[in-house]
Amino acid sequence: MRSPLSPEMATQEVPLNETLAHLKTESETLKLKLEEERAKLHDVELHQVAEKVEGLGQFVMKTRRTLKGHGNKVLCMDWCKDKRRIVSSSQDGKVIVWDAFTTNKEHAVTMPCTWVMACAYAPSGCAVACGGLDNKCSVYPLSLDKNENLAAKKKSVAMHTNYLSACSFTNSDMQILTSSGDGTCALWDVESGQLLQSFHGHAADVLCLDLAPSETGNTFVSGGCDKKANVWDMRSGQCIQSFETHESDINSVRYYPSGDAFASGSDDATCRLYDLRADREVAIYSKESIIFGVSSVDFSLSGRLLFGGYNDYTINVWDVLKGTRVSILFGHENRVSTLRVSPDGTAFCTGSWDHTLRVWILMC
Amino acid sequence: MSTNNNIAQARKLVEQLRIEAGIERIKVKQYFSSLFFPLLVSKAAADLMSYCDQHARSDPLLVGVPTSENPFKDKKPCIIL
Numbered sequence: 152m153r154s155p156l157s158p159e160m161a162t163q164e165v166p167l168n169e170t171l172a173h174l175k176t177e178s179e180t181l182k183l184k185l186e187e188e189r190a191k192l193h194d195v196e197l198h199q200v201a202e203k204v205e206g207l208g209q210f211v212m213k214t215r216r217t218l219k220g221h222g223n224k225v226l227c228m229d230w231c232k233d234k235r236r237i238v239s240s241s242q243d244g245k246v247i248v249w250d251a252f253t254t255n256k257e258h259a260v261t262m263p264c265t266w267v268m269a270c271a272y273a274p275s276g277c278a279v280a281c282g283g284l285d286n287k288c289s290v291y292p293l294s295l296d297k298n299e300n301l302a303a304k305k306k307s308v309a310m311h312t313n314y315l316s317a318c319s320f321t322n323s324d325m326q327i328l329t330s331s332g333d334g335t336c337a338l339w340d341v342e343s344g345q346l347l348q349s350f351h352g353h354a355a356d357v358l359c360l361d362l363a364p365s366e367t368g369n370t371f372v373s374g375g376c377d378k379k380a381n382v383w384d385m386r387s388g389q390c391i392q393s394f395e396t397h398e399s400d401i402n403s404v405r406y407y408p409s410g411d412a413f414a415s416g417s418d419d420a421t422c423r424l425y426d427l428r429a430d431r432e433v434a435i436y437s438k439e440s441i442i443f444g445v446s447s448v449d450f451s452l453s454g455r456l457l458f459g460g461y462n463d464y465t466i467n468v469w470d471v472l473k474g475t476r477v478s479i480l481f482g483h484e485n486r487v488s489t490l491r492v493s494p495d496g497t498a499f500c501t502g503s504w505d506h507t508l509r510v511w512i513l514m515c
Numbered sequence: 516m517s518t519n520n521n522i523a524q525a526r527k528l529v530e531q532l533r534i535e536a537g538i539e540r541i542k543v544k545q546y547f548s549s550l551f552f553p554l555l556v557s558k559a560a561a562d563l564m565s566y567c568d569q570h571a572r573s574d575p576l577l578v579g580v581p582t583s584e585n586p587f588k589d590k591k592p593c594i595i596l
Binding site: 174175178200234235408412426428453455 | 556564566586589590
């Protein structure tokens with residue numbers, strides 16, 4: 152195989168080309184072989200691995216507090232780190248801070264817009280953030296003086312070009328992470344209102360977000376109307392992992408307590424568990440009888456239980472490892488729109504379109 | 516003249532091949548590191564199970580807590596005026 156080039160060239164060129172081609176073929180063959188072997192091992196789901204785990208018994212959970220006071224659909228709620236205060240927001244523009252032990256209202260603010268879809272408590276317990284159809288996220292410092300007009304101290308932080316769907320303070324009162332109907336998420340400095348980082352990648356409205364537990368580092372997960380759940384690096388703005396197995400909008404995402412996985416709830420009536428290190432979906436929580444969408448999900452402290460609030464007014468409690476439902480809870484008279492487990496795991500709170508919030512515990 | 520052109524062309528070709536070899540080397544390297552990520556589901560699942568097991572005893576919604584320790588246990592107490 153003599154090349155038409157000069158002799159020196161021939162001896163230099165042919166071995167290099169041949170070696171490259173040879174290596175290429177060999178690596179392709181190896182790759183295929185390895186993928187075949189991996190595929191044989193990959194056909195496991197979490198519940199199969201968890202077969203030997205002891206099953207859970209009967210679960211009786213009851214409402215222990217009902218918070219009444221909103222004049223319209225409750226859309227969002229969040230716990231304060233003190234494990235007793237709750238902030239909630241409603242379609243009628245009201246944001247209320249409650250003492251869940253006594254059910255007393257401690258603060259109330261009327262937003263200039265309706266449909267306040269997002270609210271969050273600051274880590275210090277001294278402020279709350281909220282927003283919705285106003286396309287903004289505003290921070291209200293909470294005054295000790297109950298008579299003080301909270302609206303006067305309002306600080307506008309985030310500005311999106313469509314509705315605010317979710318917000319969360321990061322580890323401190325200084326930064327807020329937001330998600331929006333404009334298809335982006337963004338990180339903001341509370342003091343200056345400056346945009347610190349924006350996250351582009353969703354092809355439609357982003358509906359929810361959750362920050363990774365602080366030990367796991369600077370990442371967060373978001374879910375959207377594009378059926379995708381994206382994991383983001385907060386410093387670079389890059390999407391580091393993406394999962395697309397849901398068949399409809401993802402309304403809620405929540406990290407597993409270890410930070411190695413996250414759960415999602417969707418309009419496709421299923422909850423799913425995605426393991427970040429296996430880089431795939433490892434469990435689906437569904438039943439043929441459950442046909443209404445999931446609005447919100449959260450884990451119990453150990454990660455063994457997954458609570459899901461549904462549009463059929465119920466709460467389904469799932470055994471995360473075995474994939475089975477351990478309890479179905481009734482009580483709300485309309486859609487459950489929001490659900491969060493308290494910071495110490497003793498209770499969980501649900502908010503509903505029936506205008507109320509309920510705090511539930513395990514009866515034993 | 517044409518010899519010089521040939522050598523120049525040849526040099527370009529060798530350079531091109533070197534770059535390609537370099538890229539292939541990186542691909543192979545990336546491929547081998549990808550063997551360790553993602554984790555096998557059996558390994559990842561075992562870790563999830565282990566976390567549940569370690570924390571089950573202190574999960575109030577899973578095993579419950581004594582009445583005295585759960586502030587929500589009693590239904591709302593009457594307010595004494």
